[in-house]
Amino acid sequence: MEEAVGIRWHRLITRLAGDDFPRARVRLADEAPRLAMVFRALSGDPGLTIKASTERNINAWRPLAHRLAGSGRRHAVAWREVDALRVPEALAVFPQSELNRDLYLWLTAMASQSAACPEGDWLHSNQQLVLRTLAAYPGLNDTYYRLAQQLVELRRTRRLPPAQSARESALQCALLSPGSQPALPAAPGEPWPVPLWLYPLPExxxxxxxxxxxxxxxxxxxxxxxxxxxxxxxxxxxxxxNQNRHGMMIFRLESLFSWSEFVPVDRCEDDSDDEDSxxxxxxxxxxxxxxxxxxxxxxxxxxxDLPSAAEDDIPLTDGCLFPEWDWKQQRLRDNHCRVIPMLPRDAEPAPLPERLQPLARSLRQRFEGLRPQRVWEKRQPAGPLLDLQACLHFAADRRRGAASAQPALWKREAARHRDLACLVLADLSLSTEAWADNEHQVIDVIRDSLHLLGEALDAGHDDFAMYGFSSRRREHVRFNLIKNFAEPWGQAIHGRIRELKPGYYTRMGGAIRQATEILREKPAEQRLLLLLTDGKPNDLDVYEGRYGMEDTRQALLEARRAGIQPFCVTIDQQAADYLPYLFGQQRYQLIRQASELPGLLPKLYLLLTGRSI
Known part of the structure; x- marks a missing residue:
């Protein structure tokens, strides 16, 4: 009974102390794609992503209802970091959902004009930032002043002590007339959070x-x-x-029964995983x-840890050194990353998996129709057969006295070749061990995709190669050989695909540079780099966040300058946050269901190469 009364009391006092409007709540997950597009359209940093912020402690004066409910201590505010804009995960500041959406828009616009570390004090820098944003985008004047007026009206309903009230009045004037308040009156604590402004980075x-x-x-x-x-x-x-073992231990000697009864067990730690962690x-x-x-x-x-040499894949060489882009210094660090070509140790020749054979037969039949056809070249100076039409034209021209001294009266059969090379690069990082559905892991989907795509390309007589990659820091980027351009497609390749296993991390830049070097040596008119991945670049060292993103983007730019067309296929549902910056708007494909990938890849390949069945 006491517990039931306590629960009802907690719900009542929490509802009475609430300052937000739950029915008008707008979530970042729904607004993020629109905000990312707006941020880039406003000339914001294209490598910056929009993420949810964390609530932080703000020592503001709290009314009695908040103190009874134990709320009002932590607030979700917005700030800008070097590689991300942090905004609240959900906004319910205003009673209308349209105003909350406009608040997300306004914070995005302010961040596009802000540096990662604002200069000056919080009050002055935000007022100047508001003025700078309104001057850059005059169309946002109505939006800002509508939000400011509504926020001031909501804040005026809060009764404050005299000292707090004077500071709050000055803060409201700064909202309605940006630049009018050089400083806030002194008062204990911090002002109540201002949702329209950006805050400094958390300490x-x-x-x-x-x-x-x-x-x-x-x-x-x-x-x-x-x-x-x-x-x-x-x-x-x-x-x-708390298990400090360097202090002085005081005990009664008679409590020490025997050395054999002492067991050094750290009872403050538990080796088992917490399911609710x-x-x-x-x-x-x-x-x-x-x-x-x-x-x-x-x-x-x-x-x-890396497996022993007896259990690991076979390294083909000591590796090749490649540069890496340091985005902070804006320069390439020469010979900074080592890519090691490797071959599966226990890969035995194997047939195509039986469950994939029906779909593989269908794909082969469709791609066989795309094989280069042999055509007759007419009006040739030499050949095995006479071109009758050319002979008739020559006879007519001869009667008119306009015949050529070296007539082309022959025809010959010649094959028409497609000048195309495709390299498929598969992400084999540790994340591919995750489950794509109730029956298959991501690595299983990648294996099936390689099996079927290889069957389709082989049936169409296209020149292609397949590699996989993972990494463990810059000195060990594993570049797994599946099929090179010189090898024929067959059971040996199927056996290598079957032995593919999840590796370590995703140092994408080094793998792309190695693939670029391989494609650069192919004298083809059209060269395609098809990347299969399930996440963004990352590794154990500094290759995380903005560093990995910028190095991958630089590697892709180098590939384009070499005449290579990169394209990405991913199952990462957050790919829209970063792939447009890396590959471009029309150069990636997001797969909603991982099971669709094997059947979709051949169709996507036809689209990329400009062919149709």
Whole structure:
């Protein structure tokens, strides 16, 4: 009974203390595609993405209802980072959903005119930013002042102490007349959050030196098959290990029974995985990182180590060195990345899987109709057969006295070739071990796609090659050979595809540069690089976030300058946030269902090469 009353009381007081409008709530997930397009249209940084922000502590004065409900301490605000614009995951500031959508639009427009680290104090910099945004985009004047007027009316309904009231009045004047307030009156605490303005970057927790978990070779703490990424960025802080073993221990000697009865068990740690750890992490305000050397990340590190030479794939060479683009310094770092060609060790020749044979027969029949046909070349100076039509024309011209001294009266049969080369590059990173559906993993879908695409291209007599890639830092980018341009398609290739396994991480730039070098040596008129992936570039070192994105984009630009047409096929549902920046608007294809990929690839190939059945 007490618990039921407590639950009802909590719901009542929380509803009474609420300042938002749940029925008019607008979510970032629904608005993100529109905002990304608007941000780039407003000449914003094309490499910047729009992500959900994390609630932060704001020490503002709270009314009695908020204090009873325990709310009003944390607020979701907007800020701009070096590689992302952070806005609230949902907005319910205004009673109309249209105004909340306009608020997302306004924050996006402000971010397009803002630097990652605004100069000056928060009040002055935001007023100047509003004026600069309105001057750059006069069409947003009505939108801004409508939002500002509505926000001021909502804020005026809040009763504040005298000191807080004077500061709030000045803040409202700054909203309605940007640039009119040089400073805010002094008052305890912070002002109530202003949803129309951008906030400084959140303060980072201090780092503690000598951490066992801070080594460069520390892998990402996520187990294979259970990769999960939160939409929000969590604030974290390092804490000291509570199992400090360097202090003085005081005990009674008679409590020490025997050395044999002492078992050094760390009872504060549990080796088992917490099934609710993801939901618990979402509810925490701060994530505390332990300094214990026996953390779960240390255990996972054993799973990510490279296999022994006896179990690993066969390296074909010591590897090739390629440059890498450092976007912060805006220069190429020469010989910075090593790409190692590798061949599956235990790949035995095998036939096409039986379950794929019906679809493969259908594809072969369709692509066989696209084989280069032999044609008769007429009016030739030499050949095995006479061209009767050319002979008649020559006889007529001779009667008129206009015959040629060297008549072309022969015809010969010749083959018409397509001058085309295609290289298929498959992402074999650790994320491909995830499940695409209830029966197949992503790596299974990639294998099926390579089987069927190879059958189709072989039936059409097209020149093609297949490779896979994964990475573990810049010194070890694995470039798996599946089929090169010189090898014939057959059971040996099917056996290699069958042995493909998830690797490590996705250092995309080095793999693209290696593929570019291979295609550069093919003297074809049309050269196509088809990339199959399930996520964005990443690796253990600095190759994460903006660094990996910019290096991949630079590698694709180098490929285009070499006369190669890159195209990406992905099953990443967030691909629209970054693939237009990397490949271009019309140079990628998002697959909603992974099971559609094997059947869609041949059709997509026909579209890219400008052919039809």
């Amino acid at each position: 980072s927790a201090p780092r503690l030196a000598g951490a066992a978990n801070d080594e460069d070779d520390q892998p990402a703490p996520s187990a294979p098959g259970r990769v999960r990424q939160s939409r929000q960025r969590k604030q974290a802080q390092y804490v000291d290990d 993801d939901s618990i992490a979402e509810d925490l305000d701060y994530l505390s990182l332990s300094r214990s050397p026996s953390t779960s990340a240390s255990r996972i590190k054993l799973d990510l």
